[in-house]
Amino acid sequence: MLVGVLILSSIPFPIIVQLHESLSSEIDHSSYLLFHNITEFFSIVVSLSIFGVCWFTYERSKDDHALFLGTSFLAIGVLDFMHTLAYSGMSDLVTPNSANKSTQFWIAARFFNASVFLVSAFIYSKKSLPWLTKSNLLLFCICFTGTIFVAIIFFPSYLPATFVEGVGLTQFKKVSEYVIILILCLSMIAYWRRWILTRESEILYYLAAFILCIFGESVLSVYHSVFDEYNVLGHIYKVLAFYLIYKGTFVASVIRPYDQVAEANVKLQEKILEHELAEEKILQSLREKETLIRELYHRTKNTLQIVRSMIVLQAADYPTNEDLQLVVKKTEDRIQAISLVHQMLYATQDLSRISVNEYINQLFSLVVDSFALPKGKVTLKTEIEDRFFLIDTIIPIGLILNELITNSLKYAFPGDRNGIIHISLAKGDSLQNFLLRYSDNGIGFPDDFDFRNQYTLGLKLIYGIGELQMQGRVVINNDKGFNFLLEFPDNLYKARV
Numbered sequence: 001m002l003v004g005v006l007i008l009s010s011i012p013f014p015i016i017v018q019l020h021e022s023l024s025s026e027i028d029h030s031s032y033l034l035f036h037n038i039t040e041f042f043s044i045v046v047s048l049s050i051f052g053v054c055w056f057t058y059e060r061s062k063d064d065h066a067l068f069l070g071t072s073f074l075a076i077g078v079l080d081f082m083h084t085l086a087y088s089g090m091s092d093l094v095t096p097n098s099a100n101k102s103t104q105f106w107i108a109a110r111f112f113n114a115s116v117f118l119v120s121a122f123i124y125s126k127k128s129l130p131w132l133t134k135s136n137l138l139l140f141c142i143c144f145t146g147t148i149f150v151a152i153i154f155f156p157s158y159l160p161a162t163f164v165e166g167v168g169l170t171q172f173k174k175v176s177e178y179v180i181i182l183i184l185c186l187s188m189i190a191y192w193r194r195w196i197l198t199r200e201s202e203i204l205y206y207l208a209a210f211i212l213c214i215f216g217e218s219v220l221s222v223y224h225s226v227f228d229e230y231n232v233l234g235h236i237y238k239v240l241a242f243y244l245i246y247k248g249t250f251v252a253s254v255i256r257p258y259d260q261v262a263e264a265n266v267k268l269q270e271k272i273l274e275h276e277l278a279e280e281k282i283l284q285s286l287r288e289k290e291t292l293i294r295e296l297y298h299r300t301k302n303t304l305q306i307v308r309s310m311i312v313l314q315a316a317d318y319p320t321n322e323d324l325q326l327v328v329k330k331t332e333d334r335i336q337a338i339s340l341v342h343q344m345l346y347a348t349q350d351l352s353r354i355s356v357n358e359y360i361n362q363l364f365s366l367v368v369d370s371f372a373l374p375k376g377k378v379t380l381k382t383e384i385e386d387r388f389f390l391i392d393t394i395i396p397i398g399l400i401l402n403e404l405i406t407n408s409l410k411y412a413f414p415g416d417r418n419g420i421i422h423i424s425l426a427k428g429d430s431l432q433n434f435l436l437r438y439s440d441n442g443i444g445f446p447d448d449f450d451f452r453n454q455y456t457l458g459l460k461l462i463y464g465i466g467e468l469q470m471q472g473r474v475v476i477n478n479d480k481g482f483n484f485l486l487e488f489p490d491n492l493y494k495a496r497v
Helices: 002-010 012-018 029-056 064-085 099-120 134-154 171-198 202-219 229-315 322-347 356-371 391-412 457-469
Strands: 353-355 378-384 388-390 419-427 433-440 473-477 482-489
Touching: 002 202, 029 064, 029 229, 064 099, 064 134, 064 229, 099 134, 099 171, 099 202, 171 202, 202 229, 229 322, 322 353, 322 356, 322 391, 353 356, 353 391, 356 378, 356 391, 356 419, 388 391, 391 419, 391 433, 391 457, 391 482, 457 473, 457 482
Parallel strands: 378 419
Antiparallel strands: 353 388, 419 433, 433 482, 473 482
């Protein structure tokens, strides 16, 4: 790209030099003024467009380099506007217009333009500069253009002349153009180094614009009249250069941020896809583990049932041994209380918790069925909060209730006596404990019966599980039947599945 611009830019200049004698006559002033106004107003519109694009996209792009260039082009556009209005043949700009007056505005604009590019080569978006703010840049541009306007319009005698009618360019003008060319060359070097470091695509537009600006300033350092062919060629170079600068700032402020958004969207989609694949793998793994755990619960339940059946079968060899049959019956009920937990876990969605209300009702039905009692002999009334307990908590509760229900069915309602068993489970007053209450309206125990000092396995299980395993408090009394209270903490165990 740069080589092509260099070759194309170098072609017109030697042609103009070789044909200088035949082309040296001045162009018609009115025609040239029209051409000059069109090219300059194009440059002014481009400058203001650069300012607008960079200024209003800064909040999103946060590109300090583009902001610096864009705000500087506001000043360049204003200076070019003053240069256009001060040109010979235009209506007077405050004071009489002249070639020297418009050329002074031109030199000021081109000096500022070249200097801005040299400074901007060292401004990076990621390096925060405290002085580089919108307000500071705008204030500087207003002050700079105001100073140039006042100096050229009201104090021209204090400024060096740039053009003398009948003579042409002054030495100051020629030296100024050479200095501007030098600054542009330094800007090219600085931007080339920047391009090597950053590979920012807009830099190629700036480098191509520098080439055109250098040729333009070279042409405008040798003209003899502000209406000759050198001025035409110089302004054509300027129009092309400003177009490339606009392309560069548009890429930096508009296209590149959108490209970055598009690139970020692509990366985000890739990340989402990765996460979806990872999520699917995790879900697949969870499904496999869930199946494994369900199978484990199922096999545990079956194993317990096998153990239960083996005990029953073994006890069948001793049908006359009532003590053995009683032990087997109690053991069978205890195994059934544990097996029921695994059966419910196998059927539920939650692999670590089951409904305590549903469990207690099913457990009661199983124990009652094992006694083959007449229908309606014992009625269950419950006041149980609809809660889900961990397996580590529900099994001890089930073993305790199994002992209590068994004792009630066996001893509390002799003969034809019907009874009511009441079970409640709710939060305690402190909201940190649960209260499990069990009572029946049976015949109760003798007043002097010491529950704690009994040596039966059932009561040992109740106290051992309630006080040791569940770290709770067990209270049993014989008021109007049998009454049992277990207070246990609500944070005994944590879910592991």
